Amino acid sequence: MNEQGNNNGDNEDTLVVESPVPDDQQVPATETVSTLRLVATLAIAGALAGLLIVLLNQHTKPIIDKYKAEQLKLAVYEVLPGSEHYNTYYLIEGKLSPSLPDGAKENDYKRVYVSHSKSGQVKGVAISRGESGFQDVVQIIFGFDPTTGKLLGMKVLDSKETPGLGDKIFKDRAFVDQFFAGPETPLTGVKAGMGKGLPTEIDTITGATISSKAVINIINHALEEWRPVLDQGIPPAPTSLPEGEVQQ
């Protein structure tokens, strides 16, 4: 432990240029460390750190992506109660299409998830959207019935809202259940107990007004964007399309 004491003393001395420190524990050659060396050390360490992260990322990314896809699937079924399967529709040049043009990347297009009944009727549409809440972007998915204009359900996919307050937007069952009770759109947020009993009203959470209003706004904005598209009609499910045909 005595060595440490010496080392520490020496270190202060190293700031003086002519410090004679033949300490074998220390860096050989010059004791006055050049700026280049400082930069090089950090650069090398940074490069190694980056390499390590990239290597592990390659290993964990498929697992994370798979999990996210599964979660999305579960979420779609949750917000479209009673559906057994769904099809992904992409927004291509202002119209919905169940398939992508050749060579197009899936992530380049906005999409909705449509559930059909056995007879081919549209039962519900699930739309995912993110907007800023109180702290960060709140990502939600909600189910919507385009024929009646009612909501079918809502689920928060991702949020960093304040634990204990803002996170009630997905932890408070009473709040979430309101979206499953079939409210009419566009929604209006009201203080709990202050509503007039209108079918568009959603009671906001006391202490988490901004977060709960964010959820309501996301749904309203998403519907403003998607209603015109959905009202044009949703093309039939891809199983009824001839193989390989691309709906324009």
Place this chain on the structure above:
Amino acid sequence: MRKTTPSQDLIRGIWEENPVLIQMLGLCPALAVTNSVKNALAMSAATFFVICCSSVLVSSCKRFIPKEVRISAYILVIATFVTLADMLLQAYAPVQHKELGAFIALIVVNCMILGRQEAFSAKNNVYRSLLDAIGTGIGFTIALIMMGGFRELLGTGAFLEYSVFGPNFEPWVIMVLPAGGFLTLGFILLAMGYIEQRKKMKALMAAEKAS
């Protein structure tokens, strides 16, 4: 610095120099994510991983790190392991990852970890640094579980999600809110101070009797 044996390095961090309860380091995660035992465990596990890996790496690379940039280098090392822990948790414990949210990334600025690197790993060999890191990690875990257990028990009436007080228990919601964290920490420190004082008094009485 007084001389310590390897076993002291290990034990010191657990109680005598407990990072949270005595040194008051790493209070941000200790207050923020201890609203349930499960979250406390996940946070402890991630922090344990980061502090052990960082201590080993810092103590083995200490002679290559120029003193002028040591803090940046330590932060770089810590941040790397935190990112690794973040990705591992996201892949293998996604539910906990979602629950802890931003607090995983904030392990980087947990001063307890940086403090151990600067105060111990930078001056001692790999073996002893690892022992010190394990001790500190266990101490941190104990503190977090104490807080998480207390808060979950009173705030939801359950321990590790198993109901303890039955359905008639009216949960003290304040305990799972941020204010509950401060209250809990205050009460734990009060109890520790009381025990410590009793110990001192007893020792004093014994000394008086002997003389």
